[in-house]
Amino acid sequence: MHVLTDDQVAFYNERGYLRLPGVFSPAEVEFQSLELERLIDEWAQHGVGWRGPWRKAYMSAEDDARTQLAAMHELQNYSEAFMRAVVNDRLTGAVADLIGPNVELHHTTLHAKAPGMGTPFPMHQDHPFYEHEGPAYVDAIVHVDAAAEANGCLQFLEASHTQGPLPHIRGPESSPHLPTDQYRLEDAVSVPADAGDVVFFSYYTVHGSAPNRTDQWRRLVRFGYRDPDNVQTAGQGLGRDGLIVRGQKRKRTA
Numbered sequence: 109m110h111v112l113t114d115d116q117v118a119f120y121n122e123r124g125y126l127r128l129p130g131v132f133s134p135a136e137v138e139f140q141s142l143e144l145e146r147l148i149d150e151w152a153q154h155g156v157g158w159r160g161p162w163r164k165a166y167m168s169a170e171d172d173a174r175t176q177l178a179a180m181h182e183l184q185n186y187s188e189a190f191m192r193a194v195v196n197d198r199l200t201g202a203v204a205d206l207i208g209p210n211v212e213l214h215h216t217t218l219h220a221k222a223p224g225m226g227t228p229f230p231m232h233q234d235h236p237f238y239e240h241e242g243p244a245y246v247d248a249i250v251h252v253d254a255a256a257e258a259n260g261c262l263q264f265l266e267a268s269h270t271q272g273p274l275p276h277i278r279g280p281e282s283s284p285h286l287p288t289d290q291y292r293l294e295d296a297v298s299v300p301a302d303a304g305d306v307v308f309f310s311y312y313t314v315h316g317s318a319p320n321r322t323d324q325w326r327r328l329v330r331f332g333y334r335d336p337d338n339v340q341t342a343g344q345g346l347g348r349d350g351l352i353v354r355g356q357k358r359k360r361t362a
């Protein structure tokens with residue numbers, strides 16, 4: 109049984125992203141939302157967000173000094189709401205339609221942009237953060253709050269996934285990101301979404317997001333799913349087994 113239509117799969121393959129509305133019910137979103145309030149208070153790390161020279165291109169010095177982000181990993185290890193979410197049938201079915209039939213959960217990460225000046229994200233691919241050998245990796249952004257341009261929704265460079273892994277600017281004081289003069293947020297397509305929607309994208313798709321300038325939190329959780337045969341070579345979660353949420357993980361022959 110497929111979750112996505114042929115048109116939705118074709119859209120994803122062509123453009124490198126796809127919004128799927130209403131994956132989670134209002135009751136499920138409410139449970140996630142209440143739990144995020146607790147997790148942000150109890151477990152998340154609070155900081156200024158990603159560092160690096162890109163910040164000067166994105167913000168005035170005054171705004172830069174005020175940015176705030178709450179982040180944490182592996183929310184399913186702290187809350188039933190997110191354990192249930194990572195195995196959600198519609199969500200994992202959609203991922204299977206994109207990279208299946210076998211699907212392994214690789215990680216979850218919270219990005220909560222604080223009210224006032226929630227930190228922006230520079231244009232980047234997610235591949236440098238958790239490098240694998242091949243393309244069979246999908247990031248699923250679970251929207252616990254609605255996101256629009258005013259609070260910093262996701263923005264994608266259409267069809268950029270077809271280029272494969274790109275060289276990123278890296279350094280001890282810099283999160284991996286692409287040169288700001290060549291990859292501009294202004295050229296990216298905004299993908300607003302409602303609470304309960306999921307936005308899927310390839311970890312090769314170039315994306316970023318603007319600051320949250322509203323007076324409310326903008327809370328999204330990224331679930332990373334891979335084909336278990338796509339071997340990780342570096343980065344977040346290297347060497348860790350993940351939950352098989354669809355199909356099987358087969359033993360590799362030498």
Ligand SMILES: O=C(O)CCC(=O)C(=O)O
Nearest residue numbers: 219229234316317328330
């Ligand atoms: O939370 C955001 O606005 C950006 C998210 C992002 O860039 C990512 O999950 O890779």
